[in-house]
Amino acid sequence: MSLVVFPFKEEKPEVLLRNVRIALAHPRVKEVLCVGASEDHCFRAVSAAIPELSREYGKRVTVIVQERLGELRPGKGDGMNTGLKYFLEETQHARIHFYDADIVSFSEEWITKAEDAADEGYQVVRHYFPRSSTDAMITWMITRTGFALLWPRSALPWIEQPLGGELLLTRAAAELLLSDPRVRRQSDWGIDTLYTFSMVAHGLPIYEIYIDAGKLHKLYGALTDLKTMLIECFSAVQGLKDEDVPAGTVHHFEYPGPVRQGVKERVGYDFERTLWLLREKWTDRQVELLELFPRPVREGMLACREYPRFSFMDEDAWAETYLVLLERFDPADADWRELLFKLWIARVLQYTTAVALRGYDHALHYLHRMVARYVHRALLGGSAA
Numbered sequence: 001m002s003l004v005v006f007p008f009k010e011e012k013p014e015v016l017l018r019n020v021r022i023a024l025a026h027p028r029v030k031e032v033l034c035v036g037a038s039e040d041h042c043f044r045a046v047s048a049a050i051p052e053l054s055r056e057y058g059k060r061v062t063v064i065v066q067e068r069l070g071e072l073r074p075g076k077g078d079g080m081n082t083g084l085k086y087f088l089e090e091t092q093h094a095r096i097h098f099y100d101a102d103i104v105s106f107s108e109e110w111i112t113k114a115e116d117a118a119d120e121g122y123q124v125v126r127h128y129f130p131r132s133s134t135d136a137m138i139t140w141m142i143t144r145t146g147f148a149l150l151w152p153r154s155a156l157p158w159i160e161q162p163l164g165g166e167l168l169l170t171r172a173a174a175e176l177l178l179s180d181p182r183v184r185r186q187s188d189w190g191i192d193t194l195y196t197f198s199m200v201a202h203g204l205p206i207y208e209i210y211i212d213a214g215k216l217h218k219l220y221g222a223l224t225d226l227k228t229m230l231i232e233c234f235s236a237v238q239g240l241k242d243e244d245v246p247a248g249t250v251h252h253f254e255y256p257g258p259v260r261q262g263v264k265e266r267v268g269y270d271f272e273r274t275l276w277l278l279r280e281k282w283t284d285r286q287v288e289l290l291e292l293f294p295r296p297v298r299e300g301m302l303a304c305r306e307y308p309r310f311s312f313m314d315e316d317a318w319a320e321t322y323l324v325l326l327e328r329f330d331p332a333d334a335d336w337r338e339l340l341f342k343l344w345i346a347r348v349l350q351y352t353t354a355v356a357l358r359g360y361d362h363a364l365h366y367l368h369r370m371v372a373r374y375v376h377r378a379l380l381g382g383s384a385a
């Protein structure tokens with residue numbers, strides 16, 4: 001039997017409660033745990049609804065505030081690790097599922113497919129979804145790029161959605177993850193990177209299941225909304241750069257189905273508002289830091305102070321930039337954080353206009369090939385056209 005965990009922060013209580021009900025109704029689910037970032041209005045609404053839910057389904061439902069377990073900004077990482085700790089210390093269930101609390105397309109199928117794959121013997125089951133070609137820009141440009149450049153022989157670059165928060169772990173997998181000090185300290189947005197990294201580093205067999213309905217959740221505006229996530233996800237990769245990851249993890253994935261028009265047509269962020277971020281918040285020190293980067297990047301970024309530019313930040317320029325960032329980026333330094341943000345924006349805008357404009361199928365094929373070219377580059381140098 002399984003425990004289902006929903007980490008949450010300031011969500012709409014009706015969305016979370018609907019998802020809790022779906023989980024409780026599932027025959028494989030014995031218990032549901034909601035882990036709140038604080039005692040916000042959602043926490044209070046869910047707490048008030050619990051006694052009745054428990055009675056109605058005859059199953060245990062609990063809501064708790066996340067513990068302070070890690071060492072970085074207290075965030076999603078503490079929430080997920082609190083869920084893991086509860087699962088291992090307070091229950092005897094065989095499996096744990098995590099789902100983001102704000103998903104409006106959550107259904108019984110998400111649980112069933114994960115349970116079916118676990119029945120086949122996989123220790124980790126990850127859900128992946130069709131996403132628009134301009135969504136997932138941290139996933140593609142930061143996480144998958146970094147995994148390819150740093151661990152080209154491992155399964156890491158090939159994990160479809162390494163930042164996905166929807167997954168199932170067996171008890172043994174949960175034990176390995178929570179006892180990994182690298183995972184435990186990662187209290188911020190970097191947690192998904194660390195879970196993915198640790199499961200591959202420990203050689204756990206992984207199955208990625210495809211959820212056709214997609215993950216409909218809140219939309220982003222200008223890319224500023226993602227700034228903290230970007231910085232924490234990059235720092236998470238950077239903090240791991242000297243670690244070894246063995247090749248040979250069993251990693252299978254379900255072939256994706258046809259993607260709905262709505263997902264294909266969806267625009268992931270507000271282009272115009274994002275464009276102007278390239279001109280903002282320049283300091284003399286950021287200009288100095290640009291000296292560390294290859295000339296086209298340095299000159300292109302300097303020109304942004306007058307007028308937003310980005311066509312210079314192609315795939316190769318981004319790889320060069322990324323390698324400098326891995327060595328030099330300092331997450332404690334506000335100028336470095338702002339510079340990383342602007343460099344990433346230049347990459348996202350270049351990709352959007354040069355690749356995503358040509359259509360969804362072209363873009364998704366490009367992104368997958370881009371990862372493969374980065375793997376090739378890391379193994380053999382240069383790029384594999």
Ligand code: DGY
Pocket residue numbers: 135136137138139140163226
């Ligand atoms: C990502 O890149 O996957 C983040 O969720 C932002 O879309």
